[in-house]
Amino acid sequence: MSNPATDYNLPELLICAASRAWDNDGEVLATGIGLVPRLAASLAMCTTNPDLLMTDSEAFVVSEPVPVGPRNGYEIKRESWMGFSRIFDNVWGGKRHAFVGPTQIDRFGQANISCIGGTYQQPKVQMLGVRGFPGNSISHANSFFIPNHNTRVFVAEEVDMVSSIGYNPARLPKGYTLDDIDIRLIVTNLCVLDFNGPNKQVRIVSLHPGVSAAQVQDNTAFELCIPDAIPTTAEPTPEQLAVLARVDPHNLRAKVLG
Numbered sequence: 001m002s003n004p005a006t007d008y009n010l011p012e013l014l015i016c017a018a019s020r021a022w023d024n025d026g027e028v029l030a031t032g033i034g035l036v037p038r039l040a041a042s043l044a045m046c047t048t049n050p051d052l053l054m055t056d057s058e059a060f061v062v063s064e065p066v067p068v069g070p071r072n073g074y075e076i077k078r079e080s081w082m083g084f085s086r087i088f089d090n091v092w093g094g095k096r097h098a099f100v101g102p103t104q105i106d107r108f109g110q111a112n113i114s115c116i117g118g119t120y121q122q123p124k125v126q127m128l129g130v131r132g133f134p135g136n137s138i139s140h141a142n143s144f145f146i147p148n149h150n151t152r153v154f155v156a157e158e159v160d161m162v163s164s165i166g167y168n169p170a171r172l173p174k175g176y177t178l179d180d181i182d183i184r185l186i187v188t189n190l191c192v193l194d195f196n197g198p199n200k201q202v203r204i205v206s207l208h209p210g211v212s213a214a215q216v217q218d219n220t221a222f223e224l225c226i227p228d229a230i231p232t233t234a235e236p237t238p239e240q241l242a243v244l245a246r247v248d249p250h251n252l253r254a255k256v257l258g
Helices: 010-022 035-046 084-092 133-139 213-218 238-247
Strands: 029-032 060-062 078-081 096-100 141-146 183-188 191-194 203-207
Touching: 010 035, 010 096, 010 141, 010 183, 010 238, 029 035, 035 096, 035 141, 035 238, 084 133, 096 133, 203 213
Parallel strands: 029 096, 096 141, 141 183
Antiparallel strands: 060 078, 183 191, 191 203
8 A cells, every 4th residue: 555645555554553552651661572563662652652661672771762674873872771670570560561463363352372273282383382471461551463464363263372361251360350451452454453342342443544344354253343433544644754764764664564
């Protein structure tokens, strides 16, 4: 997708839509896993939420997002130490909002990055394992990025391996309620979704230009909440596009969808 009037492409639309996940977070640690979420966090820090915290992906908090790709002399502006112990303090204390990319999502928002098909002991496809998903999902806010919205990702039944908790009463840890789970947004190549439908049903928040609600439902294996009126996802502004050019000077975003 390219709009001659504003000269943006689909990855830039997705990055700008994803950046809104942090709009009202205040001073929390933003973790964007993958290029689109990372650039979305950078954009949020530079525009709507200057209180957002980001690291250099090693051990320090930075005063401005570190550009992706070759740095060509760019000097990282480090402010303070942010080693693993402080990262975990943020995680367990709820002062973090991670934007991640699951392989599968079900109607509860349970996510899978571990294995697909077969049995847990002998899956058809072995992936990353659960990594930090269990602790993250019970401790702080999370959002999801899906570059290819289809029924293999948005599955009909439970995900093949529950790597992170969602709004499933049957799997809540002891002492937890649904109000303790905080999944903010799902941004895909077709639309933006959240969990603000009836009984935490996945709801269409906005549709990207040229996409219909029927197209989104056809590519989702469970029933969505479809409002009567659905806005079109907001186009990137000139300010946002200027920030993206600065934090992604090599235009890596242009190739993120293949």
